[in-house]
Amino acid sequence: MLKIAVAGVGRMGSHHLAMYRRLIKDGADIKLIAICDPEESRLNGTSKHVFNMGTDAQLALDTVRKYLNIDELLAHETPDIVDVVCPTYLHCEVACKALKAGCNVLCEKPMALDESQCDLMISTAKSCGKKLMIAQCLRFWREYVYLKRLVNNGTYGAVKAAYFWRGGFADHINNPSWHDWIIDADKGGGGLFDQHIHDTDFIRLCFGEPNKVVTTAKKFFDKSRDDIVSTNYIYPDKVVNAIDDISYAAYPFSFGYRVNFDGATVEYTANKLTVYPMGGTPFEPNVTDCGTTEDAYYNEIVYFISCVKNGIDPVICTPEDAKATIALVKKEAASAAANR
Numbered sequence: 001m002l003k004i005a006v007a008g009v010g011r012m013g014s015h016h017l018a019m020y021r022r023l024i025k026d027g028a029d030i031k032l033i034a035i036c037d038p039e040e041s042r043l044n045g046t047s048k049h050v051f052n053m054g055t056d057a058q059l060a061l062d063t064v065r066k067y068l069n070i071d072e073l074l075a076h077e078t079p080d081i082v083d084v085v086c087p088t089y090l091h092c093e094v095a096c097k098a099l100k101a102g103c104n105v106l107c108e109k110p111m112a113l114d115e116s117q118c119d120l121m122i123s124t125a126k127s128c129g130k131k132l133m134i135a136q137c138l139r140f141w142r143e144y145v146y147l148k149r150l151v152n153n154g155t156y157g158a159v160k161a162a163y164f165w166r167g168g169f170a171d172h173i174n175n176p177s178w179h180d181w182i183i184d185a186d187k188g189g190g191g192l193f194d195q196h197i198h199d200t201d202f203i204r205l206c207f208g209e210p211n212k213v214v215t216t217a218k219k220f221f222d223k224s225r226d227d228i229v230s231t232n233y234i235y236p237d238k239v240v241n242a243i244d245d246i247s248y249a250a251y252p253f254s255f256g257y258r259v260n261f262d263g264a265t266v267e268y269t270a271n272k273l274t275v276y277p278m279g280g281t282p283f284e285p286n287v288t289d290c291g292t293t294e295d296a297y298y299n300e301i302v303y304f305i306s307c308v309k310n311g312i313d314p315v316i317c318t319p320e321d322a323k324a325t326i327a328l329v330k331k332e333a334a335s336a337a338a339n340r
């Protein structure tokens, strides 16, 4: 049985907790043993900030041992896996501590804010002989896995153009005291690093490294950077663009893509996937074989657990690949700065 600990139980940590509960219900051979978070209200579920934790996450909180930081947790527990879901600027420090204590580490995206921290995480995992995976969730998202398959298999021919979008984040406006680290450029990296990175990573995965990136961006929050961003990824044979905006007021978080293949257009919008084949009738494809469940976070956790259990290095998202995504996001930030 694999013992799991979660470091950071805010918004995303709560969702990970719910996923572990669901996995246990589904019969996974794991035990959720401990969590840590410097905010006591997060540890006991009384935070005034509501995370839509749901019953599963709340139940998980009730049954684990609780610590105020990773040092205390590692001094008292011997987890097989530490799931790092704390603020981005702490990923490297917390992950390396867990690796050095002999734990395998699943770490939320973005891997870190700069490549030297990524290198440290990679070398620490190697020298400790432990597994490290960055949770780039789109790689486990059924509708995105489906798109990747169409690109790889050439089902509808070549890609002429691809457009990706995400945005929304009115929480920061309505609820500014909640995790304001995200809108501090030195801690979260701004919208480009925190949110837009999902599409950057997926574009790299589908189409490889672009020849160059041309980005325009604007900051919205005082201490932030690149909260509204649009990048053209320059490839010789296709037009590729991704936009992100974390400054929307009163607009719900949403994301999607539209990809223009030679023989079809494929669109994922408002949680609905549609294929528009040339000369045919539009249809909603079955994506059930593109991921264990409809929840990408569940799927990525299942995958990492199976890698640890079977002694296999994760290949769907290697740490080196996650670092390359950080490098590309840095190029986008540099392009945005040059275009201001």
Ligand SMILES: NC(=O)c1ccc[n+]([C@@H]2O[C@H](COP(=O)([O-])OP(=O)(O)OC[C@H]3O[C@@H](n4cnc5c(N)ncnc54)[C@H](O)[C@@H]3O)[C@@H](O)[C@H]2O)c1
Pocket (backbone or CB within 6 Å): 007, 008, 009, 010, 011, 012, 013, 036, 037, 038, 039, 042, 069, 070, 085, 086, 087, 088, 090, 094, 108, 109, 110, 135, 137, 178, 179, 194
């Ligand atoms: N994959 C996704 O779709 C997705 C979505 C949201 C957030 N994230 C990522 O998850 C991470 C957390 O984001 P969030 O939205 O949950 O933020 P959050 O602010 O809601 O939660 C972070 C939690 O970490 C705690 N924390 C602070 N310092 C800590 C430390 N040293 N050790 C342990 N815990 C600590 C905070 O008290 C807080 O409870 C970020 O890296 C973010 O980019 C990923």
